[in-house]
Amino acid sequence: MHADSALVAVSDALAATVEAVAPSVVRVEARRRGNASGVAWSADGLVIASDHTVQRDDDLRVGLPSGEVVPAELVGRDPSTDLALLRTEADLTPPTWAEVETVAVGHLVLSVGRHDAHAQTALGVVAQRDGAWRTGTGGRVGAFVQTDIVVYPGFSGSAIVDARARVIGLGTSHFGRRAALALPAATLQRVADMLAEHGRVPRGYLGVTTQPVRLRGDGPGAGLLVLDVSEASPAEAAGVIVGDVIVGVGGETVHGTHDLMAVLVEAAGETRTLEIVRGGARQTVDVEVGAR
Amino acid sequence: MSAASLLTRLSDAQAEAVRRVRDAVVEVSRPGRRGGRGAGTHLGGGRVVTCAHVVGSAREVRVRTASGAVGTACVEAVARGDDLALLALPPEAVVHLPALRLGEAPALGAQVLAVGHPGGSVGAASAGVVVGHDEAGRTLTDAHLRPGHSGGALVDATGRLVGVLATLSAPDLGGAVRPEAVRALLTAAGAVHG
Numbered sequence: 001m002h003a004d005s006a007l008v009a010v011s012d013a014l015a016a017t018v019e020a021v022a023p024s025v026v027r028v029e030a031r032r033r034g035n036a037s038g039v040a041w042s043a044d045g046l047v048i049a050s051d052h053t054v055q056r057d058d059d060l061r062v063g064l065p066s067g068e069v070v071p072a073e074l075v076g077r078d079p080s081t082d083l084a085l086l087r088t089e090a091d092l093t094p095p096t097w098a099e100v101e102t103v104a105v106g107h108l109v110l111s112v113g114r115h116d117a118h119a120q121t122a123l124g125v126v127a128q129r130d131g132a133w134r135t136g137t138g139g140r141v142g143a144f145v146q147t148d149i150v151v152y153p154g155f156s157g158s159a160i161v162d163a164r165a166r167v168i169g170l171g172t173s174h175f176g177r178r179a180a181l182a183l184p185a186a187t188l189q190r191v192a193d194m195l196a197e198h199g200r201v202p203r204g205y206l207g208v209t210t211q212p213v214r215l216r217g218d219g220p221g222a223g224l225l226v227l228d229v230s231e232a233s234p235a236e237a238a239g240v241i242v243g244d245v246i247v248g249v250g251g252e253t254v255h256g257t258h259d260l261m262a263v264l265v266e267a268a269g270e271t272r273t274l275e276i277v278r279g280g281a282r283q284t285v286d287v288e289v290g291a292r
Numbered sequence: 293m294s295a296a297s298l299l300t301r302l303s304d305a306q307a308e309a310v311r312r313v314r315d316a317v318v319e320v321s322r323p324g325r326r327g328g329r330g331a332g333t334h335l336g337g338g339r340v341v342t343c344a345h346v347v348g349s350a351r352e353v354r355v356r357t358a359s360g361a362v363g364t365a366c367v368e369a370v371a372r373g374d375d376l377a378l379l380a381l382p383p384e385a386v387v388h389l390p391a392l393r394l395g396e397a398p399a400l401g402a403q404v405l406a407v408g409h410p411g412g413s414v415g416a417a418s419a420g421v422v423v424g425h426d427e428a429g430r431t432l433t434d435a436h437l438r439p440g441h442s443g444g445a446l447v448d449a450t451g452r453l454v455g456v457l458a459t460l461s462a463p464d465l466g467g468a469v470r471p472e473a474v475r476a477l478l479t480a481a482g483a484v485h486g
Contacts, residue, residue, distance in 0.1 A: 006298075010298060010299065013298050014299065017299065104307040104310075104311065105310050105415065105416075106306045106308070106309060106310025106311065106417045106419075107303045107304070107306065107307040108299065108302065108306060124418075124419065125310075125405075125417055125418065125419040126307075126417070127413075127416045127418055127436075128413050128417075146416070148417070148418040148419065148435070148436045150436075162303070163299040163300045163302065163303035163304075
């Protein structure tokens with residue numbers, strides 16, 4: 001292929017990719033200053049967007065690719081993963097999603113957003129990829145995907161698209177200055193399912209107040225001393241008492257309160273085995289983790 | 293070739309190019325409380341080019357390769373005016389360490405890839421074009437550079453090293469030291485150690 005025609009072909013292919021995805025990208029009007037983007041989640045009207053751009057619960061509107069503006073209601077939000085699910089009465093065109101495992105560092109990506117009447121795009125590459133991570137507020141994200149795409153106004157909630165015009169994730173600028181992250185499709189699926197069912201992501205809890213302590217002798221070395229057990233809590237029902245030291249939950253070692261939150265956060269409604277030290281002896285109790 | 297498959301091939305080629313570059317880019321840290329951190333590029337034979345401001349006045353620095361091997365490298369030569377330094381890795385660190393070949397200064401508008409360790413993010417990639425040159429003769433690119441990219445590799449479409457990432461001239465405008473200066477440093481070091 002001639003060099004000139006290769007450049008034209010690449011340029012045309014980029015434009016065609018944006019054109020292929022733009023019908024799935026909507027405008028989200030849910031904050032005072034500046035609109036943001038969202039992606040069609042279901043053909044019957046669900047839209048996935050960035051939680052931090054949905055600043056109110058009522059009077060939400062979604063701008064469709066056709067130019068029509070329709071009212072929307074908030075199905076639910078999960079600030080810990082910066083995701084919100086909206087419902088409209090519109091017929092939408094969901095994109096083709098792809099697992100984030102199909103892209104490597106250096107692969108081309110486009111963001112396709114819509115913060116005013118028209119779609120807008122920016123070109124970049126996958127800058128960094130890593131495994132599962134937790135956000136500062138405890139949200140679990142299946143993979144770390146950073147792009148070098150410039151964060152333009154309304155970037156959050158945009159579709160992050162690969163060279164095959166498949167959406168690998170939802171763009172967000174919420175988790176770091178200028179860091180254009182893609183929240184992977186599998187995480188969107190998990191959170192959207194919970195939001196559709198519960199309106200929120202239920203967080204597991206035990207109902208104990210604890211303090212990290214060191215333990216002498218052989219064994220775990222550290223744990224969480226139970227200072228208080230709430231009345232009618234899952235911990236009380238399981239027989240946990242003040243003075244117990246929690247050293248493990250469901251096979252995971254617990255050294256600090258962050259460890260405990262991490263193992264409980266998605267265990268709501270499930271039974272977990274607590275490993276505790278009581279009076280110097282290790283024992284286990286089963287607890288049904290509460291949801292709130 | 294269809295337009296879509298062209299884009300896919302381009303994307304795959306870029307990911308493959310980045311993979312090769314990442315394998316040749318090491319982490320460089322100098323000891324001490326005020327130690328600098330950055331990147332360096334292996335040019336073969338255990339010689340790693342980085343920025344003078346990354347090594348500071350240190351005579352030895354710590355180097356970590358993409359495969360996780362850690363070693364101490366001595367600072368072989370420094371060209372403060374060009375903000376370049378040349379490191380010599382111990383032979384055992386070089387055995388499986390890929391190298392990049394030095395290319396020529398890229399033309400205006402040419403596609404380039406930048407690989408470094410911005411904000412501790414090891415082997416992060418960014419792509420851009422050559423925007424121009426600054427008064428110091430550095431190549432300017434719109435690839436997104438951040439602190440930690442210093443000493444990292446700017447490569448062209450053939451995967452050759454065409455710049456050593458050195459400065460942030462403006463937000464989203466990075467400067468890279470041109471390959472002629474790297475060649476001059478290699479020659480100077482060769483003359484000393486020849």
